[in-house]
Amino acid sequence: MLSENLITEIKHRIHEHHNLYDLSVKGEYWEEILAKSILAIGGTTDWEAERTHTIGKDQICSWDNYQNKRISNKSGVYTISSNTLKINGSRSTTYQTLEEKIDYFADKQEDYYFCLATSTLKKDINYYLFFFASSLLDYKNAEWKEQYNEQQKLIGWNCDTPIYKAWIKRNMSDQLWTHIKLTPANLTPTILER
Numbered sequence: 001m002l003s004e005n006l007i008t009e010i011k012h013r014i015h016e017h018h019n020l021y022d023l024s025v026k027g028e029y030w031e032e033i034l035a036k037s038i039l040a041i042g043g044t045t046d047w048e049a050e051r052t053h054t055i056g057k058d059q060i061c062s063w064d065n066y067q068n069k070r071i072s073n074k075s076g077v078y079t080i081s082s083n084t085l086k087i088n089g090s091r092s093t094t095y096q097t098l099e100e101k102i103d104y105f106a107d108k109q110e111d112y113y114f115c116l117a118t119s120t121l122k123k124d125i126n127y128y129l130f131f132f133a134s135s136l137l138d139y140k141n142a143e144w145k146e147q148y149n150e151q152q153k154l155i156g157w158n159c160d161t162p163i164y165k166a167w168i169k170r171n172m173s174d175q176l177w178t179h180i181k182l183t184p185a186n187l188t189p190t191i192l193e194r
Contacts (some may be wrong), residue, residue, distance in 0.1 A: 002131050002190065009037035011192050014127060018194045025127065026075040030116050031058050038063045052089055052119050057109045076117035078128045083183055085117055085130055086177035089176030092168065098144060098157055101168060105176055106140035117189070128189035136185060137164060137178060 001015050013033040017025050019074045028049075035047035043063030057070045077086040082131075090176060092101040115130040142159035163185045166178045180187065 002129075003041070005041045005109045006037055006063060007129070007189045007190055007192075009040045010034065012127065013037055014192055014194065024075075024118055025116055030075060030114075034071070034114055035059055035061070052165055066112075069111045070109060072113050072134070074113050076115045076128075076130070077120060078117040078189060079120045080124075081120075083172040083181070085115065085128075085180045085182060085189075087113075087115060087178050087180070089178065091173035091175045093174045095174075095179070098146075098168075101157075101174060102139055102144065106138075110134045116192075125194050127192040127194070129192055130187055132185070132187055136180070137166075139166065140174075142166065 001092070002101050008145075010033060013036060013148040014025055017029065017033065031047055031189065038045050038061050041063060043061060045059050045061045047059035047061075058073045059071050060068055061070055062069050074087050088107060092104055095101045095104050111134060113130070113132055113134060115132075117128040117130060118124075119126065119128065138161075139159075142161050144157045144159045146154055147156045147158055155171065156167055156174075158165065158167045162181070164178050164180045166176060168176055182188070
């Protein structure tokens with residue numbers, strides 16, 4: 001659970017972002033907002049502007065009761081009607097077999113996800129903040145199945161667990177896509193108004 005102090009700092013920086021820009025907070029802007037918010041409440045982060053980072057880990061942070069946690073900042077899409085959160089993961093074309101791809105996705109480089117999602121509802125301009133342990137997405141122990149198109153060509157793989165559904169799409173550089181089912185995952189978003 002995130003402290004009210006941290007949430008207040010994140011809200012403040014999102015509001016300041018939108019005083020200047022209409023575009024959504026994503027990518028490095030989200031990383032920087034989180035880093036500066038953690039610093040503002042007396043925490044630490046190794047995040048630096050214009051630096052490369054490890055795949056899967058955007059920064060290492062300490063705040064409140066969390067010490068030296070590897071953080072992956074994500075953007076996402078929150079579908080209120082189905083109560084799901086959609087996030088994307090790494091591309092895996094360098095790995096040939098499904099087993100190699102799953103091993104790659106299962107080798108967690110992060111401890112926690114901070115996901116700043118937008119809604120699928122066009123009139124909804126709020127952000128939805130999700131914070132959860134990376135262990136929630138246990139790709140290694142899921143039952144993966146091959147997917148074929150009408151011409152019986154392999155187009156990817158998918159799995160469906162009680163917590164999430166995931167796809168690896170070949171036409172998208174074998175990128176991982178995950179839809180988290182929020183109710184069984186016990187995830188509730190924090191609403192952040194622009």
